[in-house]
Amino acid sequence: NAALAHYSPSNGSSRTLSAGEMYLFDTGGQYLDGTTDITRTVHWGEPTPLQKEAYTRVLMGNIDLSRLVFPSNTAGRMVESFARRALWDIGLNYGHGTGHGIGNFLSVHEWPVGFQSNNVPLEAGMFTSIEPGYYQDGEFGIRIEDVALVVEAQTESGEKPFLTFEVVSLVPYDRNLIDLSLLSPEQIRYLNSYYERIRAHVGPELRRQGLEEAYEWLQETTQP
Numbered sequence: 001n002a003a004l005a006h007y008s009p010s011n012g013s014s015r016t017l018s019a020g021e022m023y024l025f026d027t028g029g030q031y032l033d034g035t036t037d038i039t040r041t042v043h044w045g046e047p048t049p050l051q052k053e054a055y056t057r058v059l060m061g062n063i064d065l066s067r068l069v070f071p072s073n074t075a076g077r078m079v080e081s082f083a084r085r086a087l088w089d090i091g092l093n094y095g096h097g098t099g100h101g102i103g104n105f106l107s108v109h110e111w112p113v114g115f116q117s118n119n120v121p122l123e124a125g126m127f128t129s130i131e132p133g134y135y136q137d138g139e140f141g142i143r144i145e146d147v148a149l150v151v152e153a154q155t156e157s158g159e160k161p162f163l164t165f166e167v168v169s170l171v172p173y174d175r176n177l178i179d180l181s182l183l184s185p186e187q188i189r190y191l192n193s194y195y196e197r198i199r200a201h202v203g204p205e206l207r208r209q210g211l212e213e214a215y216e217w218l219q220e221t222t223q224p
Helices: 049-066 076-083 185-208 212-221
Strands: 022-031 034-043 127-130 133-136 140-143 146-153 162-167
Touching: 022 140, 034 049, 034 127, 034 140, 034 146, 049 076, 049 127, 049 133, 049 140, 049 146, 049 162, 049 185, 127 162, 185 212
Parallel strands: none
Antiparallel strands: 022 034, 127 146, 133 140, 146 162
């Protein structure tokens, strides 16, 4: 049912999971130290070439926007296309916004932060989601959503403050769906750095809780 970008479950539409399909799960919760809204897409079997390429290009868009450095006082709509470019290159697109503001104990979708034309310019300290996707009617849906903090970027010139994003969601992507041949060296370096952060922050916590099976899974899915 993930081909419906905002699907809501019902008794009439529920289906049994299988290893032969993609599975999209959009998760989140309210915690004392922040609100989460994280989406991952996985395939437990053998994805089709289209599924793999579409997933990889969605991931490329997520990475390209997440690592972007841009001038302060830039509106989100000015940089939104970085999340779509890899899909546009082969004539694909998605029909929802690229991200939304996230409140703390307020709204998970919180205006006025985001990437739409009516959103305010991005400023350090804002939290937004970054969530490109792709949906093929009746077949499958892909979305990769992270929570990102707007932070000041270190630039060579140092003349004016520039901004970038710090992704605070520490959840691996599905290696089974990534076509490495499509990724640039910069995108691969970003992935490796992200996986190092996941290992450093999440690994010790899993061990502290005695979750050895989860720890082994994390080590496997965050290999360079």
